[in-house]
Amino acid sequence: MAHTYEYPRPALTVDCVVFGFDGEGLQVLLIRRGVEPFLGTWALPGGFVHMEEDLEDAARRELREETSLSDVFLEQLRTFGTPGRDPRGRVVSVAFYALVRPEQHPAKGDTDASEAAWFSATALPPLAFDHREILEAALDRLRGKIRYQPVGFELLPKRFTLSQFQALYEAILGRPLDKRNFRKKLLAFDFLIPLDEFSEGSHRPARLHRFDRRKYDALVRKGFHFEI
Amino acid sequence: MAHTYEYPRPALTVDCVVFGFDGEGLQVLLIRRGVEPFLGTWALPGGFVHMEEDLEDAARRELREETSLSDVFLEQLRTFGTPGRDPRGRVVSVAFYALVRPEQHPAKGDTDASEAAWFSATALPPLAFDHREILEAALDRLRGKIRYQPVGFELLPKRFTLSQFQALYEAILGRPLDKRNFRKKLLAFDFLIPLDEFSEGSHRPARLHRFDRRKYDALVRKGFHFEI
């Protein structure tokens, strides 16, 4: 009823933790703030939610505006609303995390006005607001999720080598994995399609594979439980 | 900057999916709405977030006010903000789920004014707003979580029998489990303490156990990974 609308309302924002993988380690895309507060400090891309705009749409819009990213894997993380997390007053932020493939990575100068850059997830600069806490929560989620859901593919090129895949898992889980066992297990799942294409490089070419989402979805419907 | 505050703001609420277990099946605590919209319809307990109030605090306050529950396991689920989910206008709701032990269940008449009641998770009445969707999301989360985190204990009495524990898992996972294998696995984890107390009833008494959180936390720190 009308009076419910007389409550003072917090401001509502979205923030995105954007993960990438460069073949070596996990990376995070940050933007340098162009306004106060925290002018000049690195921060997660994000901004205010419009009225009449779905939360996920707001996150995608901010990603597009601030980092020129679109069509990425995006999932809600959780909402951060501790009073005092924003010096301007009560601001509640719905956090998302995104996974982007190397071929989607924005080129330098791709982002307008504000500066955007990739940082290693293990060597982060100081961040604005409580963005460090949000980022750590996203890292925890990713580390948990990657073990029992095949989200790793969202961080690799559409066509990838098994070694790339293994390097990704080693980077995220933070420990070395046995090459033979890893490949055996992965191929046994039977949702990777070996292609007749090979990587290029100065050494022996590696066979490329792609993820067969259709087959994976079918397996899941049959009660299959992915786990690495 | 001042102008950031001139954005129109959605109203912000919290809603709680409260799970219980009666020894037979999973249950959900609902309240009957006493105001429009959806007057008289069953709904999740919840309400508006106060300025200067943390989100989790708001959820606990609403639980206390509407269901007299306190000191329960409570965790954020996710935030629902699709425009149109509330006929009164833009309302964004941060959803939580709670797990309560039988001895915490509110007695009839314990809740003031509004009516509260437990429903079987498999026989729910029509719900207000998008609360059905929130509830399904909470069920999914619980089913996933219970497999790799020992949250089941939060739904059982402090002291419980292994059969109760098995019945809980069977109810949530929706399939029968082998008694001997279940007990063997559970006891091998070594974080259940067998007590010298026994259940009462008209048949052979069962030994009571309790969960040793201290031991469990220590195992987790050593890299232990719970999974049933």
Place this chain on the structure above:
DNA sequence: GCAAAAGTGTTGCTCCTACACCCATGG
């Protein structure tokens, strides 16, 4: 003494882990 739930071991099999060498290519 009977109905009802508690409690208990073994076996076969599957899946996991550990482990080392040859292959293909570019330079």
Place this chain on the structure above:
DNA sequence: CCATGGGTGTAGGAGCAACACTTTTGC
């Protein structure tokens, strides 16, 4: 021909699933 990463099989052990009967109690 050398440096670099790609690719492959096996054996031992751990853990999982399948399975049935005896015990204790209240009535």
